[in-house]
Amino acid sequence: DAKTTQPPSMDCAEGRAANLPCNHSTISGNEYVYWYRQIHSQGPQYIIHGLKNNETNEMASLIITEDRKSSTLILPHATLRDTAVYYCIVRDQTGANNLFFGTGTRLTVIP
């Protein structure tokens, strides 16, 4: 699986959009970009995933660059409950396709 690079920490004002970047320059054609988050010490929670088109769901939007070497997770209106560690993971969907976690980005939403 391709490796990802994320900033270790970010702050965001409550009510503003949080934009979390991820670099995955070695991603291959059949690998998807996944985002999970971990609130405090709970189990990780799935947020969104995509292959090459932008995706949106009730939690967030995922913007993937045309060359697929980087992506941005957008939380449109961050709340205090969005304070968490956010993990960007790339993997294909064949075989066991395990999830390999890096250290993620610690997002702190500030009142």
Added chain:
Amino acid sequence: NAGVTQTPKFQVLKTGQSMTLQCAQDMNHEYMSWYRQDPGMGLRLIHYSVGAGITDQGEVPNGYNVSRSTTEDFPLRLLSAAPSQTSVYFCASRGWFNTEAFFGQGTRLTVV
């Protein structure tokens, strides 16, 4: 629908003791896995299973055994606990054609 259930939530062991961490899911998922998370680090894959009777090693399998006799259960065994195994352990499950993995709430293990 309980999702992924891990027991116990907390455990303290003495060095050399053995124990089993339980993981059960009620979503009929084929794929199950165990991770450990040390302070300030991401999750590391210990073992995984793609179906009943099939298990395989992940990134950090040493010191742990697993079995998968049913679709629902995937226990993780520590045969002789060591202080280096002090960690938070997470179990996860996913349907074979599903993209979303579901995680349990974790077991916090301390080995003294």
